[in-house]
Amino acid sequence: MLPTVDVLRGAIVESRHRVSVAVVDAGGTLTARAGDPDLVTFWRSAAKFFQAIPLLTDGAADALGITDAELGVACASHNGEPRHVELAASLLARASCGAGDLACGPHPSLAEPVAREMAERGEQPTRLHSNCSGKHAGMLALARHRGWPTMGYADLGHPVQARCVAEVARWTGVPEGAIGLGVDGCGVGCFALPLRAMALAYARLGARRLGGVGSEAREAAADRLIRAVTAEPFLIAGTARLCTEILAASGGRVIPKVGAEGVYSAALPELGLGVAVKVEDGDFRSSGPALLAVLDQLAPGCVPVAEEWRKPELTNTRGMTVGWLEAHVPLAALK
Amino acid sequence: MLPTVDVLRGAIVESRHRVSVAVVDAGGTLTARAGDPDLVTFWRSAAKFFQAIPLLTDGAADALGITDAELGVACASHNGEPRHVELAASLLARASCGAGDLACGPHPSLAEPVAREMAERGEQPTRLHSNCSGKHAGMLALARHRGWPTMGYADLGHPVQARCVAEVARWTGVPEGAIGLGVDGCGVGCFALPLRAMALAYARLGARRLGGVGSEAREAAADRLIRAVTAEPFLIAGTARLCTEILAASGGRVIPKVGAEGVYSAALPELGLGVAVKVEDGDFRSSGPALLAVLDQLAPGCVPVAEEWRKPELTNTRGMTVGWLEAHVPLAALK
Numbered sequence: 001m002l003p004t005v006d007v008l009r010g011a012i013v014e015s016r017h018r019v020s021v022a023v024v025d026a027g028g029t030l031t032a033r034a035g036d037p038d039l040v041t042f043w044r045s046a047a048k049f050f051q052a053i054p055l056l057t058d059g060a061a062d063a064l065g066i067t068d069a070e071l072g073v074a075c076a077s078h079n080g081e082p083r084h085v086e087l088a089a090s091l092l093a094r095a096s097c098g099a100g101d102l103a104c105g106p107h108p109s110l111a112e113p114v115a116r117e118m119a120e121r122g123e124q125p126t127r128l129h130s131n132c133s134g135k136h137a138g139m140l141a142l143a144r145h146r147g148w149p150t151m152g153y154a155d156l157g158h159p160v161q162a163r164c165v166a167e168v169a170r171w172t173g174v175p176e177g178a179i180g181l182g183v184d185g186c187g188v189g190c191f192a193l194p195l196r197a198m199a200l201a202y203a204r205l206g207a208r209r210l211g212g213v214g215s216e217a218r219e220a221a222a223d224r225l226i227r228a229v230t231a232e233p234f235l236i237a238g239t240a241r242l243c244t245e246i247l248a249a250s251g252g253r254v255i256p257k258v259g260a261e262g263v264y265s266a267a268l269p270e271l272g273l274g275v276a277v278k279v280e281d282g283d284f285r286s287s288g289p290a291l292l293a294v295l296d297q298l299a300p301g302c303v304p305v306a307e308e309w310r311k312p313e314l315t316n317t318r319g320m321t322v323g324w325l326e327a328h329v330p331l332a333a334l335k
Numbered sequence: 336m337l338p339t340v341d342v343l344r345g346a347i348v349e350s351r352h353r354v355s356v357a358v359v360d361a362g363g364t365l366t367a368r369a370g371d372p373d374l375v376t377f378w379r380s381a382a383k384f385f386q387a388i389p390l391l392t393d394g395a396a397d398a399l400g401i402t403d404a405e406l407g408v409a410c411a412s413h414n415g416e417p418r419h420v421e422l423a424a425s426l427l428a429r430a431s432c433g434a435g436d437l438a439c440g441p442h443p444s445l446a447e448p449v450a451r452e453m454a455e456r457g458e459q460p461t462r463l464h465s466n467c468s469g470k471h472a473g474m475l476a477l478a479r480h481r482g483w484p485t486m487g488y489a490d491l492g493h494p495v496q497a498r499c500v501a502e503v504a505r506w507t508g509v510p511e512g513a514i515g516l517g518v519d520g521c522g523v524g525c526f527a528l529p530l531r532a533m534a535l536a537y538a539r540l541g542a543r544r545l546g547g548v549g550s551e552a553r554e555a556a557a558d559r560l561i562r563a564v565t566a567e568p569f570l571i572a573g574t575a576r577l578c579t580e581i582l583a584a585s586g587g588r589v590i591p592k593v594g595a596e597g598v599y600s601a602a603l604p605e606l607g608l609g610v611a612v613k614v615e616d617g618d619f620r621s622s623g624p625a626l627l628a629v630l631d632q633l634a635p636g637c638v639p640v641a642e643e644w645r646k647p648e649l650t651n652t653r654g655m656t657v658g659w660l661e662a663h664v665p666l667a668a669l670k
Contacts, residue, residue, distance in 0.1 A: 007596070007617055009517040012527045014377050015596050015617030018353070042349050105652030119454075130652060182344035183657040192347045261342070261350050281616040282342055282350030317440030317465060322518040 001330055003034035005279065005286035007314070009323040017262075017286040019329050021294055022276045024199035026207040028173065031273065032298070032331040036195075041278050042182055043168075043191045043198055044259030045077040048135050049205055049225055050171050051164045051188075055138050056221035057214070058163070060145035064094040068228040072235030073134030075225055077258055079109045079238030080118075080129030087235070088133040095141035095150070102137070103154035104130040104186035111240045132186035139164075139188065154187040161189040168193075170218065171201035171210065185260055195276040198265050202274030206255055206267025226255055226269075242288040245305045246295075253302050254295060260284070264291040268299055285312065286325060293327035336665055338369035340614065340621035342649070344658040352597075352621040354664050356629055357611045359534035361542040363508065366608065367633070367666040372531045376613050377517055378503075379525055379594030380412040381533065383470050384540055384560055385506050386499045386523075390473050391556035392549070393498070395480035399429040403563040407570030408469030410560055412593055414444045414573030415453075415464030422570070423468040430476035430485070437472070438489035439465040439521035446575045467521035474499075474523065489522040496524040503528075505553065506536035506545065520595055530611040533600050537609030541590055541602025561590055561604075577623040580640045581630075588637050589630060595619070599626040603634055620647065621660060628662035 007015040020035030030037055052074040055061050061071065070091040078084035092098060106125040108115040118125065127133060136153075139160045143153045146163075153160045168191050169176045180192025204210050205226070208219045229236045233247035236257070246256045246266075255267040262279030264287045275294055279287050292310050295303050314323040342350040355370030365372055387409040390396050396406065405426040413419035427433060441460040443450040453460065462468060471488075474495045478485045483494045490496065503526050504511045515527025539545050540561070543554045564571045565587035572578035572593070581591045581601075590602040597614030599622045610629055614622050627645050630638050649658040 009377055009525070009527075010515070012375070012377070012515045012517060014517070014527075015615065017616045040347070042344055042347070103653065105654065107652050180345070180347045182347060182349070183651065183655060185651045185657070187651060187653045187655060190344070192344075192349075279616075280350065281352045281614075281618055283616055283618065316518065316520045316522060317442050318438065318522045319440065320518060320522060322520070 001328065003329040005290050005325055005327045005329070007323065007325055009314070014323065017283050018280040019290045020195055020278050020280065021329060021331065022195035022199040023294070023298065023331065024196055024203050024274050026203040026209050026272050028200050030196055030334055032333050034329050034331050038194045038196055039278055040180070040192055040194050041263065042261065043193055043265070044184060044261060044263050045132070046198065046257045046259035046263050046265040047168060047191055048075045048077070048257060050168050050201060051135055052138055052225060053167050053218060053221045054142055054163050056224060057217045058142060058146060060141050063145055064141055066091060066094055066141065068224070069232060069235060070094070070134070071225055072228040072232060074138035075229055075257070076134050076236045077110060077131040077243070078134060078235065079111045079114045079241060080125060080131065081114060081238045083234065084134070084238060085128045088128050088137050091134060091137035091141060095137065095144040097137070097140045097144070097150060099126060099128050101140055101150055102127040102130070102133060103188070104132045104136050106130055111238060113240050114238065130186060136186065136188070156181060156183070156189050164189060165191070171204055172197035173200055195278055198276035199274040202265045202267040202276065203272060204274070206269035206274060207272050226252070229255065242305070242309055245309060246303055249305045250303050253299065256291065258287065262287045264288070266291060266295065271299060273298060286327070289325050289327040290329050293329040294331065297331050336663065338664040340625050340660055340662045340664070342658065342660055344649070349658065352618050353615040354625045355530055355613050355615065356664060356666065357530040357534040358629070358633065358666065359531055359538050359609050361538040361544050361607050363535050365531055365669055367668050369664050369666050373529045374613055375515070375527055375529050376598065377525045377527050377596065378533055378600070379519060379596060379598050380467070381592045381594035381598050381600040382503060382526055383410045383412070383592060385503050385536060386470055387473055387560060388502050388553060388556045389477055389498050391559060392552045393477060393481060395476050398480050399476055401426060401429055401476065403559070404567060404570060405429070406560055407563040407567060409473035410564055410592070411469050411571045412445060412466040412578070413469060413570065414446045414449045414576060415460060415466065416449060416573045418569065419469070419573060420463045423463050423472050426469060426472035426476060430472065430479040432472070432475045432479070432485060434461060434463050436475055436485055437462040437465070437468060438523070439467045439471050441465055446573060448575050449573065465521060471521065471523070491516060491518070491524050499524060500526070506539055507532040508535055530613055533611035534609040537600045537602040537611065538607060539609070541604035541609060542607050561587070564590065577640070577644055580644060581638055584640045585638045588634065591626065593622065597622045599623070601626060601630065606634060608633060621662070624660050624662040625664050628664040629666060632666050
C-alpha cells in the first residue's frame with residue numbers, strides 16, 4: 001500500500017500526500033521503512049539539535065553560563081511566545097549581542113491561535129519572535145566564544161556554518177562533501193540528506209551513543225539537550241504545537257523535531273531508534289499525522305496525545321467541519 | 336516522465352508535487368493527458384461558471400437586471416478588492432438581500448499583497464470580502480427569482496444547490512447520481528468528478544456548444560459569462576492573481592478558473608479544448624505553474640504572462656531568494 005496522508009472531504013479523498021519514512025537503529029541498520037528511505041531532502045529545522053551541539057562541545061555554554069532553558073530554545077522552532085522571546089533575548093545577551101544582530105526575519109507565529117492573538121493585540125512579530133531566534137542566538141554565542149566575527153554568522157562561508165556542517169556530518173555519517181547545502185528559511189545553511197541518514201542521527205542522539213574520536217563530549221551534549229527539552233516541553237515549540245505535545249505526553253520517551261516542507265524527525269531512546277519522515281510535496285498539515293502513525297506502530301500507546309493530532313479536522317470559513325486527514329503509513333519491517 | 340512541479344532549494348529538489356491533467360475536446364475525446372486523467376477530485380471554485388449559468392438560463396439575470404460585471408463577480412474567486420465588494424453588494428441588492436444573508440465566512444484576501452495591505456489599513460475582511468461572495472450573491476438572486484426561500488440556500492438539500500448539481504451534470508456529462516457531493520470552503524455544495532469530465536465541461540463552455548434539450552439557452556449563457564469575464568479580467572480574481580493575468584494576457588483566448596486544493600480548469604475556445612489540472616496533494620503554489628506548462632504546450636505563445644508565474648521564486652524571512660518552482664508536465668498526445 002502506498003504510504004499517504006489522505007485529505008477527505010466528506011467521504012471522498014480530495015487530495016493525497018505521499019510519505020516516505022526511514023527507521024534506523026543507532027548502529028545504522030534500517031529496521032523499517034515506508035516509501036523511499038533513501039529520499040534526499042533538506043533536514044530544515046529538524047537539524048537544530050545538531051546545530052546546537054557545538055555550543056556545548058566547543059565550550060561556549062560553560063564559558064558563557066548558558067542555561068538549560070536557553071539551550072532548549074536554541075533547539076526550538078518556537079511560537080514566539082513571551083517565554084521563548086525572553087530566553088532567546090537572554091541567550092543573545094550572553095553572546096553580548098542584541099536583537100539587531102539576529103539574521104533571521106520576523107514572521108507570524110507557527111501556531112495559528114498564537115498568531116491570531118498576537119495580531120489581535122496589535123503585536124508585530126520581531127526577529128526575536130522568529131521560530132529560529134534561539135538557534136540564531138546560539139550561533140552568535142558560538143561565534144563569540146570561538147572568537148569568530150559575529151557579523152555574517154548566517155552566511156554559508158562563515159566558520160559557524162562550517163562548524164554546523166561538520167557536526168551534521170558526524171551524527172549522520174554523511175561526509176561533509178556529500179551533504180547538499182541550501183539556504184534555510186531564516187538565512188542560515190540547511191542540509192540535504194537521505195532520510196536514512198537523518199534517522200541514524202536521531203537514533204544516535206537518543207541513545208547518546210556516537211563512537212569515534214571526540215564522541216564523549218558529543219554524547220554528553222546530546223544528553224544535556226535532551227534533558228533540557230524534556231524538562232520543559234513548552235520550549236521546543238509552544239502552545240498548540242505537536243512537538244511540545246509529543247514530548248509532554250510521552251514523558252520524553254519520544255524526542256520529536258519538526259522541520260519546514262513536510263519534514264519530521266524523532267528519537268525513541270528506549271527502543272534505540274531514530275525516525276525521519278518526509279511528506280514528498282512539502283506539506284505541513286500532514287507531517288504530524290504521518291509521524292504519529294509511525295510512532296503508533298513503533299511504540300504503541302507511547303504518545304497519548306489528543307485524537308485531533310492524529311486525525312485533524314478540516315473546517316471551512318463558516319466553521320463547519322467539512323473533512324479530515326487520515327494517515328495510512330504502514331511500515332515495512334526489515335529486521 | 337512523472338509529471339511534477341518541483342520545488343528547488345538552491346539546485347536541489349526539496350519537494351515534489353505530482354500533477355494530473357486531462358485535455359478534452361468539445362466532442363468528449365481525450366486529446367492529451369499527463370498523470371491520471373480519470374483522477375476523481377473536487378472541482379471546488381473551478382465549477383463557478385457552471386454554478387452561475389442558472390442565473391441566465393432560469394431568467395434571473397434578465398428579470399433582476401443583473402449586469403455583466405455582476406455576472407463576472409458571480410464566476411469569480413476574487414480578492415475582495417473594492418470593486419469586487421461593490422459588485423457583490425449590488426448583485427445582493429438585486430436579490431433584495433444584504434451581506435447578512437451571505438452564508439460564506441470571511442477570510443483574508445487570496446492575494447497576499449492585498450491581504451497585507453488590508454491588514455495594514457486595519458481593515459477586517461467581511462463576508463462580502465469572501466472570494467466566493469459573488470457566487471453566493473448569485474445563488475441568492477437565483478433563489479429570489481425562482482421563488483425559493485433565501486434562507487438555507489447554501490445547504491445541500493436546498494433547491495439552489497440541486498439546481499447547480501443538475502447544471503454541472505449537463506456540462507460534464509456525468510449523471511447527477513454519479514457526482515460526489517461535499518461541502519465547499521464557503522459552505523455550498525461542491526462536486527467530485529473525474530478530471531476528464533471537468534475538461535469536457537470547459538471545452539463545451541469555450542465552444543459555446545453543448546447539444547441536447549435546452550442547449551441553446553445554456554450556450555447563450557456560456558457566451559455571456561465568457562464575454563463578461565473577458566471584458567474586465569480583473570473581476571474573476573484581481574490584483575496579482577494568475578486567472579486575471581491569463582485572461583488579460585491571452586486576450587480571452589484562454590478562460591481560466593482556479594479552485595482550492597490544487598485544482599485549475601481552463602477553456603481554449605479557438606482550439607475547442609478544455610483543460611483540467613489537479614495537483615495530487617492539493618497544493619496551491621504549484622497549480623498555476625502546472626496549468627501554464629500545459630497551456631504552453633497546447634497553444635505556444637498564447638499566454639505571455641511574466642516569467643515569475645511560470646517559475647515562481649521562493650524567498651525566505653530575510654527576503655532572500657532561496658529557491659524556485661519548476662513545472663515538468665509533459666503532455667502525452669492521444670489523438
